[in-house]
Amino acid sequence: QALQGRIAGVEMTQTSTKPGGAMQIRIRGTRSLTASNDPLIVLDGIPFAGTVNDVDPSSIKSIDILKDASATAIYGSRGANGVILITTNRGVAGQEAQVTYNGYYGVKSLFARYPMMDGPQFAKLRDEVKRTIDDLTPGTDSKIQNSGDERDGVSTDFQDMFYRQGMVTSHDVSVANGSEKGSYIFGGSFYKEQAVVPTQQYTRISLRTAIDQSVGKYLRFGLTSNNAYGFSQGNQVSVGNAIAPTPLVDPYNEDGTLKRSVSYSPAGLSAVVWTRDRLEEAKDLWMSDSKTLGSYNNLYGEVKIPGVEGLSYRINLGLNIRWTNGGGFTGKGVNNPDPNALSSASVSNSLTSGWTVENLLNYDRTFAGVHHVNAVAMYSAEESFYNRSAFSVRDLPADHFQYFNLGYGEGEKTINKDDQHYSLSGLISYMGRVMYDYDDRYMLSLALRSDTSSRLAPGYKWHTYPAVSAGWNLHRESFMGDLSWLSALKLRVGYGETSNQAVDPYQTLGELNTRFYNFGDSESGYATGYYISQLPNEKLGWEYTQTWNFGLDFSLLNRRLSGTIEYYRQHTKDILLAVKLPSTTAVQDYMANIGETENNGVELSLSGVILDNLNGFTWEAGVNLYANRNKLLALASGQEKNEGNWWFVGYPIDVVFDHKKIGLWQAGDPHLDILEPGGNVGMIKVEYTGEYDAEGKPVRAINADDRQPQSLEADFQGGFSTRLAYKGFDLSVIGAFKSGGILISTLYGATGYRNTLGGVRENNVEVDYWTPENTGAKYPRPGGVSSSNNPKYAKTLSYFDASYLKIRSITLGYDVNRRWLKTAGLGKLRLYATVQNPFVLFSPYHSESGLDPETNSYGDENQSITDQLQGRLPIVGVNTPTTRNYLFGLSLTF
Numbered sequence: 007q008a009l010q011g012r013i014a015g016v017e018m019t020q021t022s023t024k025p026g027g028a029m030q031i032r033i034r035g036t037r038s039l040t041a042s043n044d045p046l047i048v049l050d051g052i053p054f055a056g057t058v059n060d061v062d063p064s065s066i067k068s069i070d071i072l073k074d075a076s077a078t079a080i081y082g083s084r085g086a087n088g089v090i091l092i093t094t095n096r097g098v099a100g101q102e103a104q105v106t107y108n109g110y111y112g113v114k115s116l117f118a119r120y121p122m123m124d125g126p127q128f129a130k131l132r133d134e135v136k137r138t139i140d141d142l143t144p145g146t147d148s149k150i151q152n153s154g155d156e157r158d159g160v161s162t163d164f165q166d167m168f169y170r171q172g173m174v175t176s177h178d179v180s181v182a183n184g185s186e187k188g189s190y191i192f193g194g195s196f197y198k199e200q201a202v203v204p205t206q207q208y209t210r211i212s213l214r215t216a217i218d219q220s221v222g223k224y225l226r227f228g229l230t231s232n233n234a235y236g237f238s239q240g241n242q243v244s245v246g247n248a249i250a251p252t253p254l255v256d257p258y259n260e261d262g263t264l265k266r267s268v269s270y271s272p273a274g275l276s277a278v279v280w281t282r283d284r285l286e287e288a289k290d291l292w293m294s295d296s297k298t299l300g301s302y303n304n305l306y307g308e309v310k311i312p313g314v315e316g317l318s319y320r321i322n323l324g325l326n327i328r329w330t331n332g333g334g335f336t337g338k339g340v341n342n343p344d345p346n347a348l349s350s351a352s353v354s355n356s357l358t359s360g361w362t363v364e365n366l367l368n369y370d371r372t373f374a375g376v377h378h379v380n381a382v383a384m385y386s387a388e389e390s391f392y393n394r395s396a397f398s399v400r401d402l403p404a405d406h407f408q409y410f411n412l413g414y415g416e417g418e419k420t421i422n423k424d425d426q427h428y429s430l431s432g433l434i435s436y437m438g439r440v441m442y443d444y445d446d447r448y449m450l451s452l453a454l455r456s457d458t459s460s461r462l463a464p465g466y467k468w469h470t471y472p473a474v475s476a477g478w479n480l481h482r483e484s485f486m487g488d489l490s491w492l493s494a495l496k497l498r499v500g501y502g503e504t505s506n507q508a509v510d511p512y513q514t515l516g517e518l519n520t521r522f523y524n525f526g527d528s529e530s531g532y533a534t535g536y537y538i539s540q541l542p543n544e545k546l547g548w549e550y551t552q553t554w555n556f557g558l559d560f561s562l563l564n565r566r567l568s569g570t571i572e573y574y575r576q577h578t579k580d581i582l583l584a585v586k587l588p589s590t591t592a593v594q595d596y597m598a599n600i601g602e603t604e605n606n607g608v609e610l611s612l613s614g615v616i617l618d619n620l621n622g623f624t625w626e627a628g629v630n631l632y633a634n635r636n637k638l639l640a641l642a643s644g645q646e647k648n649e650g651n652w653w654f655v656g657y658p659i660d661v662v663f664d665h666k667k668i669g670l671w672q673a674g675d676p677h678l679d680i681l682e683p684g685g686n687v688g689m690i691k692v693e694y695t696g697e698y699d700a701e702g703k704p705v706r707a708i709n710a711d712d713r714q715p716q717s718l719e720a721d722f723q724g725g726f727s728t729r730l731a732y733k734g735f736d737l738s739v740i741g742a743f744k745s746g747g748i749l750i751s752t753l754y755g756a757t758g759y760r761n762t763l764g765g766v767r768e769n770n771v772e773v774d775y776w777t778p779e780n781t782g783a784k785y786p787r788p789g790g791v792s793s794s795n796n797p798k799y800a801k802t803l804s805y806f807d808a809s810y811l812k813i814r815s816i817t818l819g820y821d822v823n824r825r826w827l828k829t830a831g832l833g834k835l836r837l838y839a840t841v842q843n844p845f846v847l848f849s850p851y852h853s854e855s856g857l858d859p860e861t862n863s864y865g866d867e868n869q870s871i872t873d874q875l876q877g878r879l880p881i882v883g884v885n886t887p888t889t890r891n892y893l894f895g896l897s898l899t900f
Contacts, residue, residue: 007842008063010814011725011742014609014630015073015572016088023862023886025199026208026238028057030880033073033088035605035634036659037551037578039651041508045071045088046081050216050230052304052324053084053388054092055360060234060300062195062212064108064178067095074574075502075553079473080382082435082457086506086551094230096216097182097189104833106180110840110895114172116202117843117888118856120245120753121772122760125161125253131788132765134777138789142686148789150765154269154276156254164257167281168248172202172889188219203886204285205240224310232302242294242334244868245884247280249760250768267343272766276343291337291405300328316371324362324388331355332396333409348417351409352398354425362388378443389432396425423520429511432460449477459507459548463514466547475500475555494561494568505550508582513597516542541587541596549599551578567614576605585642602639603659607632610724624731631724636660652876654715660879661715662748665692665708667802670776670786681708688776688787690799718879720808721746738817747808749851749859750875751882755804756796757869758884763788763797771855794871801874810849810859815842833899842891851882858888 007029010018019030036043047054049061070091072078078085123131132150139148152158180193192215200207211234218228251257255270257279264284269276285292303325311317332354339345364386372378399415407414439453456470480486481495517540524532553576561568581601587593613628636658641647647654652663669691671678678685681694681704695712697705723744730737752758753771761771763786775785786797793800819838827835846852849859862885866877875881 007814009069011723011740012630012727013071014570014611014632014724015574015607015634016071017723019880020860020862021864021880023201023888024208024238024241025201025206025886026059026210026236028059031058031090033071034574034576034607035636037087037576037603037605038506038508038549039581039583039601039603039638039653039659041506041549041582043087045090046078046084046086047090047092048081049092049232049302050094050304051306051322052302052326052362052364053081054302055326055328055358055390056234056300056302058090058092059210060236060302061092061094061232062178062193062197062210062214062234064176064195065094065180065193065212065214065232066092068093074475074500074555074557075504075551075576076451076453076473076475076500076555077502079453079455079471079502079504080437080439082437082455083433083459083469083505083507083548086504086508086549094214094216094232095180095182095191095193096218097184097191099184099186099189101182101184101189103181103183105900106182107178107898108895109175109177110838110893111175112173112840112891112893114174114200114202114889114891116169117858117890119165119169119887120249120857120884121855122165122249122769123253123772124163125159127772128253128765128769129158131763131770131775134775134787135763135765135789138686138688138787142790149272151272152254153272153274155256155265156252156270157256158254160254160256162251162253162255162257164248164251164253167257168204168245169202169887170204170282173200174198174891174893176895187221188217190217191215201240201886202889203240203243203245204282205243205289206886207239209237211235224312225308227307228305230304234298234300236296236298236300238296238298240289240294241296242292243280243285245886246868247277249884250275251277251279252769266345269343271768275767278341278343280341288337288340290408291335292340293333293335293408295333295409297331298328300326302326316369318368318370320364320366320368322362322364322366324360324364326358326360328358329356330358335408337405348401349405350398350400351402351407351412351415352396353409353412354394354396356392356394356427358390358392360388360390362386376445380441382437382439384435384437386435386437387432389430392427392429394425394427397421431511433507434458445482447479447482449475449479451475453502457505457507457548461507461509461511461513462548463544463546466545469505469548469550471503471505471550473500473502475502491563492560493563493565494559496559498555498557498559500555500557501553502555503550503552505548506582508549509546509597513540514542514544514546516540516596537592539594540584541593543596543598545599546582546597547580547599549578549580549582551576553577566618567612569610569612572609574605574607574609578603578605583642598642600640600642604637604639605634607634622732625728627726627728629724629726631722633722634719636719652715657715658717658719660718662718662750662805662879663713663715664805665713665799665802666716667691667799667805668693670781670783672781677704680704680706682791683707684791685798686787686790688781689790690786690797690802692799692802716748716805718748718750718808719746720744734821734823736817736819736821738815738819739813740815741811741813743811743848745809749806749808749861749882750804750865750879751806751851751855751857752804752863752869752875753855753857753882753884754806755802756794756800757804757871757874759795759870760884761785761800761803762792762795763790764792764795765789767795806851806854806859808851808859810852811847812849812860813844813846815840816844831900834897836897838895838897840891840893840895842893843888844890857882860888862886862888 017032072089136148176197178195182191195212197210213233216230305323308320335351338349367383369381399412401417437455441451453473458467478497518536519539555574557572580599584595609632611630617625725742727740773785774783776783776787817840822835851859861880863883865875865879868883
């Protein structure tokens, strides 16, 4: 979150607002169709098997992001999507022993509630539905009336009964020391976040150490160990429990006590009444726990070769281990209107481990004071292992078993074959790189890397690719003259290739699946048969990307203003993609190197000092702006489109494939009966893409052929920051912005049943709908022509302009005067207060809903209908609400 909007070309998208939720990180767009597009994380020099969430932010010294292929190529296939280099704090040579504490505490409040209808609004909606039915089909009984626990005059706000105040706190302590020969740092941290959704919380405990030691004149070694334990709870609790019941439901008994469950709507729906107090009471009877323990370790040794100045050998040994244990339990009758519903429990366990060995020969030397040469030769090997298993049961004899002894389950026991997994894969690499610098004016870098992957087919396992880059510091040239206003000017150009072993292990072997046959003569009544579900491919090879990068770095006015302008072009070839086969083959598909994509982009970064200690004031500001254009160039077998996956040649990888809403049908429109036979005034009007006759009339009705791919890409996006300081005080503001693109909000569409405008199911989001007296509305007439219990074309109501300008954080801090601290034996004391997510501007979605315009889910999460959106797309769904956070913290050293 601290990096969001701070780096040009790096898009960090929120995919979950639950505590501990991860970010989707994309560096210069999306390249692959089915493989991971996540960047490689390198922690203290070794590829990191965890996520950014596993690293305590207080332990981070610096973060560098490599975007250009001429820089990432040295990391081989692992760096195909960019590289995030994280360097943690270490002891400094000559440093006295020092203790550092960083901590904060904060409260979390709702950014905005989901804008659902209240009682009078919902009752009016039902009246409008009845009027529509009477107008369109006179004499028809609408059958829309209060049912179950619904009552006239009731207006229940279930969200008000549901949410609690959240909390977040973090405490980090470290001890560091250093001498001429060595240094160390030891540290630990505790982080806890409680959501506004009751029982949802995430806890992380981290322990870390880094030791560096020189032995004699030539030998140096060190150890880095990062260990984190994460505990996530309550993710089974859904906001849907608070927004589904209609507001006409009376949740109280005659004696004023809460009902256990309520029924509502003519559709006969029912739900348990969950309040914050009830959820807290039931936290041991309704559980969803996930515990993760990760240990990430790096041991290195470095030897200077005697007799050869600048020559050294280094070995890096990395070992990563990550255990995950999941458990779920639902007690008898818990979260079910039926109090006798059977209990259920499940467990899942996974182990991810990997080792890496890197051997590096380094040569670094400067000749004649102007010729600097750096050369590296490397051989590395790595292996990755993954194993997962899961098991579930029903009907435990007692609730206190929870999920800790599934053997006592008396009901159905399930071991789903799709929940069991094993894989082992390896990679061997060779790399050579030479960097030359002449007088800090001319720079040249040449690299060559070769990787072989166990995941690919024999004869196609190897891929070798080059990288070259050059730089020219123009401001050091004599022909630039004496330009006092120019502090730096550098031109850069680079070309490089990266590759991607973008398939799961064993894809070259094909796949078998199972089918049960009932022969009627076996003891169990059936036999298991096997059939081919995926064909092998003996030519399966690397997916690779060719990248050009052009850059200009400059600094003006004695470095008061600095900036970078970059243009890049990425062409990805031989994309690994499952090729569908005709149904007559009885085989689903096979994996092959088919497909091409392209990314082109421009990035601009500026930073400057507006006031430089003017009467004690210092004012700094920075802004970055970038635009990426993604295009799918080719698909399997020369296809122009793959409608099932929403892939279309000539369009970006991520699109929505749907009709395009252009308004609502109004009275007097001449083409309503032609384009929408049986349609009604006030229904959604979508764009017709067919032909017209000589009189200008459409020749057919609107159908599936009128669906269009519509790009989700923003026109441009970026971020900004500013800091104003006076004496010991400072005020910082960080923000981000986006212009254009499409935001998908399922709250307003057809996939979540939150905007049916029918009044017969759940509560409805508050919208401005069409009536004979309100023909200028945005949303269709209630009770009009429908499809699957929603207004026809209701999915088009999900699409909004994705533009926004968001202030992410405002911080006011004070550094206590060091002279005051010295007498107390303290080195540094800083106090600060921060507000996160204070407000949003220029967002059409926020203006209509009041909600945060940033995504919070994937397309297949929290949906009643999960097959109408691509699960890979980040969306705004009905997830844990975004919060506005108020933090108070301090940093202390002594």
